[in-house]
Amino acid sequence: xxxxxxxxxxxxxxxxxxxxxxxxxxxxxxxxxxxxxxxxxxxxxxxxxxxxxxxxxxxxxxxxxxxxxxxxxxxxxxxxxxxxxxxxxxxxxxxxxxxxxxxxxxxxxxxxxxxxxxxxxxxxxxxxxxxxxxxxxxxxxxxxxxxxxxxxxxxxxxxxxxxxxxxxxxxxxxxxxxxxxxxxxxxxxxxxxxxxxxxxxxxxxxxxxxxxxxxxxxxxxxxxxxxxxxxxxxxxxxxxxxxxxxxxxxxxxxxxxxxxxxxxxxxxxxxxxxxxxxxxxxxxxxxxxxxxxxxxxxxxxxxxxxxxxxxxxxxxxxxxxxxxxxxxxxxxxxxxxxxxxxxxxxxxxxxxxxxxxxxxxxxxxxxxxxxxxxxxxxxxxxxxxxxxxxxxxxxxxxxxxxxxxxxx
Amino acid sequence: xxxxxxxxxxxxxxxxxxxxxxxxxxxxxxxxxxxxxxxxxxxxxxxxxxxxxxxxxxxxxxxxxxxxxxxxxxxxxxxxxxxxxxxxxxxxxxxxxxxxxxxxxxxxxxxxxxxxxxxxxxxxxxxxxxxxxxxxxxxxxxxxxxxxxxxxxxxxxxxxxxxxxxxxxxxxxxxxxxxxxxxxxxxxxxxxxxxxxxxxxxxxxxxxxxxxxxxxxxxxxxxxxxxxxxxxxxxxxxxxxxxxxxxxxxxxxxxxxxxxxxxxxxxxxxxxxxxxxxxxxxxxxxxxxxxxxxxxxxxxxxxxxxxxxxxxxxxxxxxxxxxxxxxxxxxxxxxxxxxxxxxxxxxxxxxxxxxx
Numbered sequence: 035x036x037x038x039x040x041x042x043x044x045x046x047x048x049x050x051x052x053x054x055x056x057x058x059x060x061x062x063x064x065x066x067x068x069x070x071x072x073x074x075x076x077x078x079x080x081x082x083x084x085x086x087x088x089x090x091x092x093x094x095x096x097x098x099x100x101x102x103x104x105x106x107x108x109x110x111x112x113x114x115x116x117x118x119x120x121x122x123x124x125x126x127x128x129x130x131x132x133x134x135x136x137x138x139x140x141x142x143x144x145x146x147x148x149x150x151x152x153x154x155x156x157x158x159x160x161x162x163x164x165x166x167x168x169x170x171x172x173x174x175x176x177x178x179x180x181x182x183x184x185x186x187x188x189x190x191x192x193x194x195x196x197x198x199x200x201x202x203x204x205x206x207x208x209x210x211x212x213x214x215x216x217x218x219x220x221x222x223x224x225x226x227x228x229x230x231x232x233x234x235x236x237x238x239x240x241x242x243x244x245x246x247x248x249x250x251x252x253x254x255x256x257x258x259x260x261x262x263x264x265x266x267x268x269x270x271x272x273x274x275x276x277x278x279x280x281x282x283x284x285x286x287x288x289x290x291x292x293x294x295x296x297x298x299x300x301x302x303x304x305x306x307x308x309x310x311x312x313x314x315x316x317x318x319x320x321x322x323x324x325x326x327x328x329x330x331x332x333x334x335x336x337x338x339x340x341x342x343x344x345x346x347x348x349x350x351x352x353x354x355x356x357x358x359x360x361x362x363x364x365x366x367x368x369x370x371x372x373x374x375x376x377x378x379x380x381x382x383x384x385x386x387x388x389x390x391x392x393x394x395x396x397x398x399x400x401x402x403x404x405x406x407x408x409x410x411x412x413x414x415x416x417x418x419x420x421x422x423x424x425x426x427x428x429x430x431x432x433x434x435x436x437x438x439x440x441x442x
Numbered sequence: 443x444x445x446x447x448x449x450x451x452x453x454x455x456x457x458x459x460x461x462x463x464x465x466x467x468x469x470x471x472x473x474x475x476x477x478x479x480x481x482x483x484x485x486x487x488x489x490x491x492x493x494x495x496x497x498x499x500x501x502x503x504x505x506x507x508x509x510x511x512x513x514x515x516x517x518x519x520x521x522x523x524x525x526x527x528x529x530x531x532x533x534x535x536x537x538x539x540x541x542x543x544x545x546x547x548x549x550x551x552x553x554x555x556x557x558x559x560x561x562x563x564x565x566x567x568x569x570x571x572x573x574x575x576x577x578x579x580x581x582x583x584x585x586x587x588x589x590x591x592x593x594x595x596x597x598x599x600x601x602x603x604x605x606x607x608x609x610x611x612x613x614x615x616x617x618x619x620x621x622x623x624x625x626x627x628x629x630x631x632x633x634x635x636x637x638x639x640x641x642x643x644x645x646x647x648x649x650x651x652x653x654x655x656x657x658x659x660x661x662x663x664x665x666x667x668x669x670x671x672x673x674x675x676x677x678x679x680x681x682x683x684x685x686x687x688x689x690x691x692x693x694x695x696x697x698x699x700x701x702x703x704x705x706x707x708x709x710x711x712x713x714x715x716x717x718x719x720x721x722x723x724x725x726x727x728x729x730x731x732x733x734x735x736x737x738x739x740x741x742x743x744x745x746x747x748x749x750x751x752x753x754x755x756x757x758x759x760x761x762x763x764x765x766x767x768x769x770x771x772x773x774x775x776x777x778x779x780x781x782x783x784x785x786x787x788x789x790x791x792x793x794x795x796x797x798x
Contacts, residue, residue: 035444035511035722036726037443037727040443312790315789315793316786319737328712333715351712414701421701424707425676425700427683428694428695
């Protein structure tokens with residue numbers, strides 16, 4: 035075993051550092067631009083240098099680098115240290131771009147890939163519906179082909195960023211007579227048109243990151259479909275995997291744990307620093323056990339990837355292992371806050387992950403940790419995935435018999 | 443960057459696993475578990491032929507001289523098979539002499555330990571949960587004091603004793619040494635109470651310098667054993683869920699049980715990388731050695747405990763019987779958790795090592 039990156043990658047690291055030294059932050063007149071414009075300028079240069087858009091062909095605006103997870107890791111580390119922009123964050127880069135690259139038509143890739151990774155174009159995801167959560171394939175939003183256009187009617191929910199998005203990638207039922215999964219198509223929809231009604235959903239901790247989206251005779255061109263009619267379910271599967279991986283990330287867990295230790299040092303219980311109390315020390319180290327297991331499981335999976343080996347069941351556990359850590363951190367931090375835990379974070383901000391050092395941030399994380407455990411497949415859905423795909427247990431008897439028997 | 447087993451390590455893992463699957467299947471294990479002393483000479487001899495006797499003994503003294511990662515994956519296999527016998531104490535005794543012994547002590551003992559011509563064990567624990575070097579008390583040129591939970595002391599030719607001041611001394615059981623069987627719940631690893639009353643002893647010259655490292659090795663081997671044992675229980679419980687039928691279907695169809703099994707896997711699987719890293723730190727990252735050993739022991743033996751309780755429950759009524767294989771691993775978990783100090787004692791050590 036060897037956890038160092040080796041001389042080849044240290045040389046590469048030096049190159050990345052030199053690039054950043056010369057290119058970020060921006061200088062001269064450019065530094066007076068808005069952050070969004072600065073980011074686009076920087077991304078273009080980083081793509082030209084081969085540091086961003088690495089898995090994207092040059093003809094669609096990427097830098098088309100040979101796949102090398104270690105180089106990717108070095109870039110993340112060095113860009114992270116200098117707060118330099120990565121490929122534009124969000125669901126467009128994470129989910130739509132890989133889907134288009136794999137399943138989209140050439141004109142779609144030309145139209146959207148580069149604009150999305152640069153940050154010009156924002157996307158939102160239209161999957162969940164009020165009656166279709168874990169049983170997503172039961173979705174009902176209707177897409178009807180009328181002449182050269184799809185006409186869409188129905189309702190989506192939990193749509194993050196719907197107000198700011200330019201487009202939505204959306205699962206619609208276009209083949210009402212087909213069997214459940216086979217009746218779905220993957221459509222792209224312009225969000226700036228009449229007939230779209232967006233209503234924010236206020237979260238329990240205050241902010242409104244997601245929305246309900248109502249469609250009334252919304253139109254999209256006939257060829258704005260990824261894959262064929264009725265293939266939408268298959269097209270969407272690759273993207274869900276991307277989302278799960280991105281949430282299971284040990285850097286977040288480590289940062290959260292460091293924040294928790296800091297909170298324990300700053301808080302007092304009975305006039306004594308909390309971190310001097312045996313029970314707090316025990317709970318902290320108990321959490322650290324999970325954090326370190328999570329961290330090194332990441333190295334293990336990365337190595338398996340580099341070797342071209344199957345990492346095994348652990349690959350299905352990243353999300354729930356990480357959100358279980360978030361749950362433990364939430365509960366201990368709430369005790370450490372003492373009476374201040376009664377503070378409503380709704381009016382004083384506080385990020386979803388908390389730990390920003392503020393009381394509101396921690397109270398917000400106390401709730402937000404649940405949001406993360408629910409988003410992108412609840413913990414119970416994750417347990418099903420581990421049981422069925424990891425342990426080889428049979429699919430739920432009731433669910434599989436219903437799916438086989440009925441249409442949507 | 444390579445955080446995985448080498449081909450040699452994978453081969454070692456398979457060899458030990460296959461040996462135990464052949465020579466210690468659950469029926470053979472049960473017979474040993476129910477026997478008077480659980481010391482099966484044939485099984486031990488077979489292990490010696492595989493070179494397990496001198497895993498951490500340098501090759502110049504006839505040992506295998508492998509890294510801690512290798513020793514840990516052997517220990518993982520021991521846990522997976524709930525292998526009965528003196529592997530743990532014998533391995534640690536060899537390590538203690540290799541690290542802290544004089545040339546003479548090494549030449550006298552290590553070749554014999556490596557071949558299995560001599561059996562050794564370690565006497566670290568004392569009454570009141572005192573396992574750590576700074577808690578050891580026997581003293582004197584002729585050793586006086588009491589040690590508890592000493593594995594296979596009655597069969598041992600040599601005992602490495604933890605002494606006052608964190609030192610280590612060699613005692614060949616004889617005059618001045620009294621050995622009594624302890625009624626230990628984990629019958630795959632028999633324990634004895636050993637009382638020294640003016641026993642002839644020969645101190646390891648560097649004993650006090652290396653006893654912490656030997657302790658860390660013990661913690662890593664226990665963590666690895668616990669991971670292996672927990673993995674076996676997950677496997678057994680999943681297998682049971684796929685065969686046992688109720689309401690006309692195998693019980694693995696029912697979500698309540700599926701989630702319990704998923705939680706067991708989730709308790710177990712991420713721990714693999716934790717014991718790997720603890721072993722790797724022992725070999726190559728000195729500043730992390732002590733803390734990661736303590737963290738791995740506390741975390742993984744706790745997970746093993748939970749998994750063993752869940753496995754019993756997942757098997758229903760049969761899980762509560764002596765006849766069911768689960769109980770042998772359930773008790774392995776009890777041993778791994780307690781021996782060399784409780785999870786909470788090691789968590790407090792981690793907190794101190796973190797300068798909290």
